[in-house]
Amino acid sequence: MTNLVLYRKYRPQRFEEVIGQEHVVQTLTNSIKGNNIGHAYLFSGPKGSGKTTIARLFAKAINCQNKKEGQFEPCDKCGSCLEIMGSKSMDLIEIDAASHTGVDDIRELIEGIKFSPVKSKYKIFIIDECHQLSKSASNALLKTLEEPPAHAIFLLATTESHKMLATILSRCQKFDFKRLQVPEIIKKLEFISKKENVKFDDSALSLIALNARGSFRDAESLLDQCLSFADGGSLIKTEDIKELLGIVEVSEISKFVDFLVAKNAKDAILFLNSIIDNGVDLQEFTKTLVFYLRQQLLLKINPNFLNLQNSGLANSDLEKMKQQTESLTQKDLQNMLELFIDAENKIKYSAVAQLPLELAIINITNQE
Ligand SMILES: Nc1ncnc2c1ncn2[C@@H]1O[C@H](COP(=O)(O)OP(=O)(O)O)[C@@H](O)[C@H]1O
Ligand SMILES: [Mg+2]
Ligand SMILES: [Zn+2]
Known part of the structure; x- marks a missing residue:
């Protein structure tokens, strides 16, 4: 079980293995079936x-040498599929x-799209985090996109498309990828385990899924840590x-917020120190706290903002959160969020x- x-x-190798993102998968597979590739x-x-x-899956499928008319899954056996799977x-x-720091390298690479593919039908460029391309590289890309050679395909990926050139x-x-829902993440974690x-x-996998906050990658690396801990066969509780993982439970956060609501600095600080003694990671605690306060703020603005599925909260936690929110104003929540976000940034350097x-706690509990 080493080196997992x-x-x-467990990166999906076929479209049928992709969880969620149905709209993306359907449009892409239809275009492969219909031989209508942009x-x-x-x-x-x-x-x-x-x-x-x-x-990668799309690239593999459209360059697959065994793909028959009307199919969309790659064969995973032909030369092209094998080379792509081996990153070769x-x-x-x-x-x-x-x-990539060498700006000019990227520009040269992009300009290299002019040359025909070596073995396959298409020459495909995947550019990750493409909002970070330098200005000259972006311009080179734009020029190519204006008149792309017939064999060329660009697959751009970004977490921040608003930073990209409108042109x-x-x-x-x-294609807009959705943040994954807790049940979707649990499904894959069950499959892997x-x-x-x-x-x-039962609740162990949901705890992992909750803490991954919509990222499969985070869920899988949390699971990784658990598997190396379990070291074969045993039950993980x-x-x-x-x-x-130094994970913080919602019930603990909720208790902490109770002390803040009651303006009880002493018990809030004692509580904070006791959970640190129990091995909870401070960054993790603050992250979860901010996440929790944000949900309260959303609840305050509009009770319909939080539905159970999206919030990832258990029914009882959500009920408790609703009650607690009654005794806080929007201004209170806003203020608490600002103070804890600020504190979160300062933890590393303190x-x-x-x-x-502790300073944030004192600040909050001292306010009228
Ligand atoms: N929709 C999905 N279905 C199944 N597994 C996924 C999905 N999205 C991500 N994963 C898993 O998470 C890992 C990281 O995903 P990746 O595609 O690199 O994310 P991104 O590029 O959006 O940051 C993959 O190797 C895969 O195991
Ligand atoms: Mg990526
Ligand atoms: Zn193939």
Whole structure:
């Protein structure tokens, strides 16, 4: 069970394995079936939602040498499929605009699209985090998109499409990837743990899914940590996961917010220090707290903002949150959020890690 790296091992290799993103999958597979492939696609959405996965899958499918008329799944056996799966294809070029520093390299690469594919039907460029392309690289890309060679396909992926050139956007078919829902993440975690032959408590997988906040990648690396902890066969309990990952439970956050509502600085600070002693990670605690307060703010603005499925909260937690929100004004919540977001940023640099949080507590409980 060593060296798992689940997110590589379980990256979907066929469209049927992709969870969620139905609208994207359907449009792409239809265009493969109908042999109606565009020159530029933009995949936009949160991290870990499947942008890179689907880009590679699409590339593999359209260059597959065994694909028959009307089919869309890649065969995974032909030379092209095997090369793509082994990251060895000369006709699939992947560029990470975020880590690539040599600006001119990228421009040259993009200009290299002029040359015909080596072995396959298409020459495909996947450009990740493409909102980070330099100005000159963006312009080179734009020029190519204005008159793309027949064999060229660009698959652009970004978490921040609003930062991209409007002229580039207007030349792409745009696909919005959705943040994944907790039940979708649980489904995949169940699949992986079955394959890996590890058993989990009922609520253990939902705890992991909740903490992944919509990212499959995060869910899979949390699961990775749990699997190496379990070391084969045994049952993983919710308690283990909490301890192992330093995860904070909603009920704990809720108790903490109770102290803030009661303007009880002493117990709030004692509580904070006791959970630190129990091994809860401070960054994690603050992140979950901010997440919780934001949900309260949304509730305050409009009770319909939070539906159960999206909130990822258990019924009882949501009820408790609603009650608690009654005794807070919108201004209170806004203020608390600002103070804790500020504290979160300061934790890293503080000599006493919990001090920024303690100051925020005092600030909140001192207010009239
Ligand atoms: N829609 C999905 N269905 C199944 N697994 C997914 C999905 N999206 C992401 N994953 C899993 O998460 C990992 C990271 O996904 P990736 O495609 O790299 O995300 P992104 O490029 O959007 O940040 C993949 O290797 C895969 O295991
Ligand atoms: Mg990616
Ligand atoms: Zn193939």
